[in-house]
Amino acid sequence: MVRDGDRVVVGSRGPPVLYESGFAPRRYVPRQDVDRSALTPAEGRTFCPYKGMASYYEIGSARRVAWSYEDAWDEVRRISVMVSFEPDEIQVDLDGVRQSLDPGQGVVSHGADRNLDPDEEAAHGRPA
Template sequence: MTMGLSWQQGPLGGATVGRFLTPEPLPQRLLFAEPLRRRMRVKLAGEWIADSEDVVLLHEPGRYPVAYFPLADVRPGVLVSENRATQHRDLGDTAWFSASVGDRSADHVAWQHTALPEFAHVLQGRVAFAWRAMDAFYEEDERIVGHAADAYHRLDIRQSSRHLVVKLEDGVIADTTRPVVLFESGFAPRWYVPREDIDENSLTPAEGQTFCPYKGLASYYDIGSRKKAAWSYPQAWPEVARVSNLVSFEPDKIDVFLDDKKLVLAPGQSVVPHGIDRGLDPGEMLGRGDKIAHPRN
């Protein structure tokens, strides 16, 4: 679950809550490209196949940021042209590549836009790699998981003394005056409750977990007949450790009241579950410490 400049309700997303103050309407779709200004490397079959300080990050509405590498910074001989071409709705003809490293080969793992319109010349001579087809991506010596880091994605966590109550019909599931609120780019505020203020007997662990590149691995709970009505990050990543093991409740699945006002799920807040990167399993994600978050080559 993630968002930023072009995802969810971000400025370039399809359901933004803000607007650009311009005299003329903007196009329905805006693409934004900028230098990443970070060294980025790609590993496949245990070997570095791309290493660049000249990566361009493309933000496209409704998609995760994509890193484009200069072909000159890709290891020679790794990419093999395929007899496969597709059309990008904004960027035109797209050629595809397979990759071969030693005894390992994989199809449809990289692409290049070969007939770019003039406005997109910054992507000329660049190639992008399918994130989950690679073994890992790194910024300097630290592994980046999920997708290329979005510089416009921000999380702020604040302690609150507001009165939050969660109810199922006439029963009280949670009652607290010390909720923690998490503000995340593109999302409405999410309220987290300490477990001491929850009737934990009402929480039934649900099957399945989801992965957020910014917060870690989330577990879910059913509440009565309400499926996955609550979630928790048992071991949230260090950057958001304040919400570790707290519980948040989905206001479209269960009644959540903040200072006696019933909350509703903000429009455009549904998310596409994010898969875990190649070579990482749920146990490793939960245990993300220095060795997991920042594995060395």
């Protein structure tokens, strides 16, 4: 469950988990389980060499706390119809336990994973 104060943003059960080396496991919930009226598109996108281009969302006063890969690479195509949430920025509970990141599991923007301007974004294509 994801909450913004008293507002329930997601009431999904058993969302799949995506594991990546060096990062915290991320749960992705189906878009149909998300109150889309709670999501406001945020500026900027980032590129992940494993998943593709990420779009971000704001929820209430929390900035860039949700993201999606609307056209994820074929290897992770399943997450194209899903949204993930940052548990250190918005309340994310799993089986009644509040989620948080362990030290060192946050993502730091750098190199190709930084925010891209439109010209840079257009230059990034799918890997061969």
